[in-house]
Amino acid sequence: MPTGCKQTTPRRNKPPVAAGKKFSVPSEQNHKASPKDFVQLLPLEISLKIFSHLDIRSLCNAAMTCRSWNRTLETCDHLWKLHCLTVRALCQREIDRDRGNGYSWKVTLLRNYWKSKVKREWLSGKYSNICSRGSLPEKSMYPMDVDTWGEILEAELER
Numbered sequence: 001m002p003t004g005c006k007q008t009t010p011r012r013n014k015p016p017v018a019a020g021k022k023f024s025v026p027s028e029q030n031h032k033a034s035p036k037d038f039v040q041l042l043p044l045e046i047s048l049k050i051f052s053h054l055d056i057r058s059l060c061n062a063a064m065t066c067r068s069w070n071r072t073l074e075t076c077d078h079l080w081k082l083h084c085l086t087v088r089a090l091c092q093r094e095i096d097r098d099r100g101n102g103y104s105w106k107v108t109l110l111r112n113y114w115k116s117k118v119k120r121e122w123l124s125g126k127y128s129n130i131c132s133r134g135s136l137p138e139k140s141m142y143p144m145d146v147d148t149w150g151e152i153l154e155a156e157l158e159r
Contacts, residue, residue, distance in 0.1 A: 039068050048076055056083045056113060063106075073106070080105035087116040090123075093147060115144060122152045128159055 039047045063073045088095040098108040
């Protein structure tokens with residue numbers, strides 16, 4: 001099991017299905033999970049392996065899907081760390097500062113993901129030939145610190 005993940009108690013399998021009919025199960029064996037909730041049905045290691053193949057947006061959506069998935073993703077910082085290190089290529093100062101302030105990898109990623117996308121667009125020159133402020137997409141003005149705007153200005157001056 002990956003480091004930093006809490007082991008949960010294994011859940012019972014869903015009731016058997018025969019000829020399209022579900023058998024009833026005594027109430028003490030029923031659980032609140034949907035029969036299609038693989039996180040509740042599969043061992044934690046397998047669920048985490050499935051989640052590890054998601055991109056950032058899908059991982060965030062998965063965390064909002066249901067309480068079971070959210071609890072699983074909250075306890076496994078390593079899933080967020082992989083994506084956060086990718087974002088760090090553009091936002092090293094911000095990521096390091098957030099980690100130094102004790103933020104989890106998930107919170108650090110959420111705080112810096114859009115900033116990294118906007119910063120990448122600015123640094124790549126996407127907005128170099130904008131004629132007016134009205135031509136800029138709203139997200140291009142994402143709040144960034146002075147040092148980040150300094151990097152962008154330097155890149156523009158070099159073009």
